[in-house]
Amino acid sequence: MGLIGSNWLVVPIVLPLATATLAMLVGRRSAPYLGLLTASGILLSVAAIGLTVLEEGTIRYQLGGWEAPLGINLYADGLAVFMLLMTAIVGAAVSAYAVGYFTSRQDESGRVAGDSGDRSGSFWVLWMFLWASLNGLFLSADAFNLYVTLEIMGLSAAGLVTLERRQSALSSGMRYLFVTLLGSLAYLMGVALLYGALGALDLATLGELMYPGAATWSALALITLGMALKTGLFPLHFWMPAAYSNAISPASALLAGLVGKASFYLLLRLWFDVFDGGLGPGPGQVLGLLGAAAIVWGAVMAVRQRRLKRLLAYSSVSQIGYLFVLFSLATTASWGFDAWSGGVYHAFSHACAKAAMFMSAGAIVRSVGHDDLDRMQGVGQQMPLAVAGFALGGVTLMGLPPTGGFTAKWLLVSASLESGQWWIAVVLLAGGVLAALYVLRFLNPALIQVKVGPVARPATQNLEVTAFVLAFGSFFLALLSAPLLALLRIGTPFASVLLVGTP
Amino acid sequence: MSPVTFYLLSSVGIFVVCLYGLIVHAHLIRKILALNMMGSAVFLLLTGVARRGELTDPVPHAMVLTGIVVAVSATAFALAVARRLYEECGRAYLPEEDPEDLSEEREG
Amino acid sequence: MSFAELLPLLVILSSALASFVIFFLRDDRSRLRTSIYLGGEIVKLGLVLVMLQGIYVGAQYELRVPLLPDIDFLLQANELAMLFLILSAGLWLLTTLYSIGYLRHAPNRARFFGFFGLSVSATAGIALSGNLFTFFIFYELLTLVTYPLVVHRETPAAMRIGRQYLVYTLGGGVVLLAGIVSLQLVAGSLEFVAGGTLTGDEASPAILIAIFALLIGGLGVKNAFVPLHSWLPAAMIAPTPVSALLHGVAVVKAGAFGIVRVIHEIYGIELAAELGVTLPVAILASFTIIYGSIKAISQDELKKRLAYSTVSQVSFIALGVSLVGYLDTVGGVAHLVHQGIMKVTLFFCAGVIAETIGVKYVSKMGGVGRRMPWTMGAFALGSLGMIGVPPMAGFVSKWYLGVGAIEAGQPWVIAVLVTSTVLNTVYFLPVLYVSFFGKPTGEWQEERPHTRFEADWLLLFPTLAVAGLVFLIGLFAGWELSPLGWAELIASRQWEGQFGN
Amino acid sequence: MNLEGLLSVLWPAALVLPLLLAAGMTYKGTRALSIALTPLSPLPALGLAVFGEDAGVDLPYILIGMSLGLTDATRVFLLFTALLWTIAAVYARGYMANDYRQPRFFAFFLITMTGNLGLIMSRDLASFYLFFSLMSFFAYGMVVHEATEKARKAAHVYLIMTILAEACLLPAVLITAGVTGTIDLGAVPAGLAGSEARDTVVLLATLGFGVKAGAFTLHLWLPLAHPAAPTPASAVLSGTMIKAGLLGWMLLIPAGEVPMPFWGVLFMAAGLVAAFYGVLVGLTQGQPKTILAYSSISQMGFMTAVLGAAIAVPEAWPVALFAIPIYAAHHALIKGALFLGVGVAERTEESRHRFQRLLVIGGLVLAALALAGAPLTSGAAAKDYLKGITDLAPLPWDNVLYSGLDLAAVGSTLIMARFLFAVWPPAGGQEQRPPALLFVPWLVSVGGVAALVLFLPETLAELPGLLLTFEALWPLAAGVLLVTVAWYLDRRFGGKPRERLVPAVPEGDLLIPVTRSLSLVRRGWKSHAAPSLERSVKFVTDQGEAYASELVKIRTAADRLESWAQVWIVAGALALMLVLTVLALSVLV
Structure with missing residues (x-):
């Protein structure tokens, strides 16, 4: 079992890579089917990995049998599986969405685009590369492999943004590319410093050898900078609204749902596995503070937007804040695991919800031909499913039960109160109300009835259904808290806390 | 000053200077160049690190090699995008603001 | 899973599933929709009755599913839960019949009935919650599923009000959540336990008081404590069945019910009294009672007047349970049902009048009593009940509250009761006077053709049924299965020994 | 079925029957029948008053546990109340015969009656309050019935005062139940006597019931509402419902348990003032029904004052418990006969039937004499009973009360004379008879007034001694003398002194x-x-x-x-x- 079980680890990386290559060859006709097939394959393999991890604990797999430091090691613990699962679910949904998205002849601005088939082919290639890099990133057990997957991820993501041949898409894609390259380089610099200081790349080894010193401090700072840039932590989110809103909607969904989470995961992984909680309480406080600021600032800016997709982008700025709050909460104290798992849970539920919302937004934009919030009247009449999907996703952002956002918020608030940092709890809770405000910023005009709705545009039934299903599924994520939290316990850096903390 | 320290310092110097360049130069090619140079700075550091012990450490070399591959492909991609941007809007600069952000004009 | 475990879940799901199916039916398939919906309702009512009988003879219904570390999703039926449950399930049936008549030709009926059923499910969940965590889940769900009903008309004004509604209720939810999380950290348990979960040793009194303030502050939004009440009159923009069942009963009661739970089954009346937190609640409730009544006087729009009356009346529940006495607790809990039925009656009447002859303002109600004597008769019963005229239901609550207040040594409450009675008279009697003795101000705006009855029978009959209930549950309050009798059962079984006597 | 079984059904039936009939008014098909049966509806209560001594019934499932029953005092109340309602009901059928709003009137009539009977029959606080407010609120419908400007205004004032009264009664009842821990009316006074809340309750009860009883300064509504209502309603308003306030005082104020000098003096003073004030203002009025209303204020003053003595001195309580119901019964029947007589006289004005006219005048005079306490009428005895208490009153008040009552009797004579002048049916006119449905019940009530003496709790032998006293005679004589002088002067100077001396006090006096x-x-x-x-x-x-x-x-x-x-x-x-x-x-x- 062990052999078969650990071999599963390769599948989520190799399978999309193979598909990407194949997709380049087969062309745009069959690429969607390949994509769907891959998606189901990945879902299956992730499920298998998940079950194995649940049963047997963490898995380590040496590619080709080479041991660290020379060989490439894959490592799956609860956190990695959790992220894989998130990626698989969102990825599968986006794949299904993309099939519908590219069969329609018109692009979002309503013009007939001659190259839409072309874009479809590129989309599948880029997306499969992206998926492979994401899975690789979650499973990598050494710092340099992480860099490689990070770069592949950044490049394919930037590619997805620039798929659209509009000036706005190109320029925001360009900007995104610079940012992501800069982030990767900062990360590589950090890794170089670490290697210089500790002489290892394997994460577990690095964690064991870690000592505070000039090199490790600098490495921490650089890696933090790189990941903060790539995740779009306030105030370094300057590239985000443009990139998210100008990309085509499936790409937006992937960027907002998954890519941001991957860089966050990387930071999380290094912070607690390697840097032992940020080498002291100070840096964590900075990130927590910025996270809290992001929650408020992002939400305020989201309310101020006039365009649907920009609103969603700023909402991501705000929601990312929730993730970073955990850095100031997760310490070795008894609430550490609560904070850590709360943040991770938030990543999961936000990924599903935000992807669903971008997908809904895409369907709406495609149907009405614009994403001007002030002209959304009658959309609710015309596209009830899309609006419902958006609303359900919005509920997750508000953090209401029974969405996953609620579990996350509960855990984070609980941790922040327990640690005595009640001001974080205030921000977290206020963020929920602010989220309601920006969700309503769309729903309010959209639900207003008009005598004659916007002229009927291409059928977007499939897009709406996909978005709705994802939103509806993620709506009940809180009900899965018990098994998912059990999964997260496997191999968590807070194992010691758990033994003491919970009965 | 040991050679390692020298490499380290010069690498950091190059990294910072190029970072400055990336930020202040508007022209896309300059930005791409700056990024490339930053990459080189990191490679410099890695090669320096490899010389730290008695024996030359092969791992950083492998990393540099991989890094160069990545840098090459990233540069190629960046150049392609820059070229397409130039074709689409006739300039090789990034607008400081998202053009669709605050524009009053609306599609319709 | 045994039947006893499953039953609470089934009670919640029976309405939820029916509603869910309805979402996917086309709007014009009204016969199928109605049969599914009514089927769900009858199943639910049947289950509730089975459960009621079981509880009466002492059976246990409990469903426990672990959800978060140390926190379970817990559904638990007990006497108090049944009181709220039977109220919501019973009134739901009547309100549904009424809604069918009310929305006969309106668009978006599938959505309306769907969310309506979900709201009732959420209310059932609130009733059956066995701990604050579960309570909160359903509490927030109720907020969510009532939002589409508030904005059902989909006009810009409705949307604006919907936004206000959501911000208020979510804001309250946030505060409540803060309170619940803190409580979990302090006490380690959120379960509703007769006599209170807390012993008072968990933390310093200051912290316990702060948590109490958070909990009551959060619940106070839905309970419409002044100054957190302004969403309620605004929400009257919703269709009348919504105003009647949800804003007259379910939503505000969710807050009131939560307050009952917190005071009696989280803190326990003794600890609460010891901490000195009950008096502020009582004062807040009293202030709300009087303020709401005063505001009601100046409202010309009938539904607004009723809304402010709700603001005022709901706080009697909080007042009753915060007075630390046996009798006023009974009165407060009984008022939970009494106020619900009375308010539904009044809203139904307002709806019938508005639908049949297009009259929405008190000043234009001259002659309505002659045109629609049955409806106005029902309105008279409801409003006399609100005033507290015996033998209507409202009198019984006021009696228990007043006598209990004296027994508990809080004579000032009598002044509140009397002031409220006078103010209620001032804002209800003119309505009756104008409609029975006033002259019509002109042609009715949009009169529906006069059928065999004075209004659509689907509107009229439920109205008369609830009006009859207002009278009967007051008249037969002494019967042991009346709301009052049940409230006494609750107080004696669940909270026995908490009171000094 | 034996008598007990019959009685136990009769108790609830006495209350349910009128309500059923009232409900019958709402449906076209049953309307006529309900109206026809209305006069029968008080009969069960009447039967209970006659046969139902010491019996009672508990209905624990109603309200907070309803308990019905009678004591000696309430039995008298029930007796005259049921009787007067019966008479009024028959009368109303005739009075309302041509009114299209008849069903509405009878619905209010029946419910008000239920309230009035119920409050007498209830033996627990909650039911008492229930029936009291039932009566108070539904009487509004009778007052406003004519829907004239005057009636509306009267009803308006009535309603406001009633609400204020309820606002006092509700706390009074609640506090009583709270401090005594019981709702049994028999146990309430004892429980209340020793409690701290006693004075609060007494104050609230004084104000609350005072409105109904037309106590001085709280009587504002009375001279407006009693005349404004249709005549049968006026009769019961002034005859029986006004006594409900009195009964309320007797039930709730713990007289007979502890001396309460302050409250006693207050009651005595207020009662005497009302006795004179009613007369004085009443004399200035022109409308016969208004004059009667003021007379009621005055008469209630008598009873209030005597009750005050019993409140001040517990020893006087048993006497009061005996005297006040009798006086109340006496006044109720007479006031009923007088009010109904107004209606009869109105319709007799233009009649040529000499006999009938004489009968009307005779009946009115008889009733007026009885009210003035003339010898040989029940008035003489009733007043005598009242005076029985004055001896027991605290010191200066025994004399004050004693002479006050006599002086007020002079006043009664005057006001009755004023009434007779006002109502005197003119001679001549067209051929028209009052319908039998008006005339017969009125005759019955007059007969009742005349026969009341026979039902006094005295043996026949003692009656003459009681009824033929100088004390009864002199106030009447003085009054008649005054009237004659006034009449002579009036004739002599052509009405000028009247205009100058008697200020025209508007109805509602203090209300202005x-x-x-x-x-x-x-x-x-x-x-x-x-x-x-x-x-x-x-x-x-x-x-x-x-x-x-x-x-x-x-x-x-x-x-x-x-x-x-x-x-x-x-x-x-x-x-x-x-x-x-x-x-x-x-x-x-």
């Missing part, structure tokens, strides 16, 4: 200054308080607007900040700051 001062307050509010309030509201809203514009400024500033952060240099600087901060903190902390 009260409403004036209220409107003054309102005007003051409108001219002074309201503008300043508006100003302050405007100030607040202005502040709000200023705040809002500030908010807009902040918002645009936020927008600018956000776009500024998108500039590369700024972003770079921010990134650098982040690195440095993390570095610094990881080093330092």
